[in-house]
Amino acid sequence: MDTALTGKQILLIIGGGIAAFKSLDLIRRLRDRGAGVMPVLTRAAEEFVTPLSASALAAQKVYRDLFDLTDEAEMGHIELSRAADLVVVAPATADLMAKMAGGHADDLASTLLMATDKRVLIAPAMNVRMWEHPACQRNAATLRGDGVMFAGPVEGAMACGEFGPGRMAEVPEIIDAITSALSNGPLAGQHIVVTSGPTHEPIDPVRYIANRSSGAQGTAIASALAGLGGKVSFITGPAEMPPPGGVHVIPVQTARDMQEAVIQALPADAAVFTAAVADWRVAAQADTKMKKNGNALPDLKLTENPDILAGVAQMTQGRPRLVVGFAAETHDVLDHAAAKRQRKGCDWIVANDVSAGTGIMGGAENEVTLITDAGPEHWPRMEKTAVARQLAQRIADALAT
C-alpha cells in the first residue's frame, strides 16, 4: 500500500473530454491505494461519463452543480474545496484551463478551483492544435506561475486522428504525480528544474548536430527528486529514455528551445543541468534538404549556442538557491570540472569520466566526483539511479539549511 496516498482525500474534477473515461480508472486506482476520491463532474464531462459510474467507483456522492441546494446544505463549495488534501483536474480541457487562468467562477468546478487553499494538479487533454495554440500556452504559463502542477500532456495518437502533444498522461503517471504532490518528503514545496537528454540542432529538415546522451542520468535524478516530494520541471531534449512519472515534462529540441523553457520554468529553488547540450548550431538552417553537389562539400558555418547553465548560475535576480552542473570529460576530469564550475558560476558540479572504456555513456552505471565549495568528493561507481538518489538527498539537505 502506497503510504503517501493512504487516507488522503482527493477532489477530482473531471472535465469534458474524450479522456474523461480514463478518470474512472484513475478513481479506481486511487482507491486501491487507500485514497478517498470526491468526484466533481462538469456539465461537459457528463457527456462522456455518467455521474452514476463515477459515484459507484468512488463510493461517494458526485458533485455536479453549484446551485444544488442539497449540496450546499450538506457541504458548501468553500468547505468542499478545502476538504481534500489535493485538487486534481483530469482531464483538464482547454476551456477549464482558460477559466482557471482567468479566475472564472461560473460553475462548480471553476468555483472550487478559485476557492481552494490546496495544491492543484492538472492533467491537460486536448487536440494538439488546441494545446499548441498561443492562448492555451499562455494559460499554461500563467497556471505554472500560479503554482499549479502539471501531469502531461504527452505526445501520442489522439482520438481525433492527429498526433502530437495534447494527449492526457496515462493513469499511472497521474498517480505518480499525485503521490509526489502529496509526499511529505524533504523536498515538499520545493520546485526544481532539471535539464536532460541531448539537444538536436537542425542543419536542414533531415539532418542535425547532437551530443550523445541517453537521458538516463537526468531521468533518474528527476525521478529521485520527485520521490523526495519535490515539484520537478523536467526539460528534456529528444532522449532515448522515456521521461519519469510524477514530474512536469517539457519536451524541447534545440539548445535555444531548452534555454527558453528553463527561463519559463523559473522561479525555482534549485536547478540541475544534466543535459548534453550541443555547443554549436549551424548559423543558417536550410529550409529544404541540402543536396549533394558533385564533389563540393557543404559549407556549414557554425555558431555557438547559449550556455544555459552559465546563464542561470549568473542571474543577478531570481537565481535558484542551488545551481548544479555536470561536467562530462574524457581527460583531466577533475581539473576541467573544477575550472568549469568557476567559469560557469554554478554552486556544485558533478564530474564524470565519459571516455571510451568506462562504459558510462549509455550504460547503467556512473562514477562521479561532486565538487562543491568544500572541494572534490569522490563517489564509488554505482547505478545511475543510486547516484541520482544520493544527489537528490544532498540537494534536499542543502535546501533545508
Ligand code: CTP
Ligand atoms: N551546459 C548548458 N548549456 C550549454 C552547454 C552546457 O547548460 N550550451 C551545461 C550542461 O548541461 C552541463 C554543463 O553545462 O551541466 C557542462 O557541460 P559540458 O558539455 O561538459 O561543458 P561545455 O560548456 O560544453 O564545455 P566543453 O565542451 O568545453 O567541455
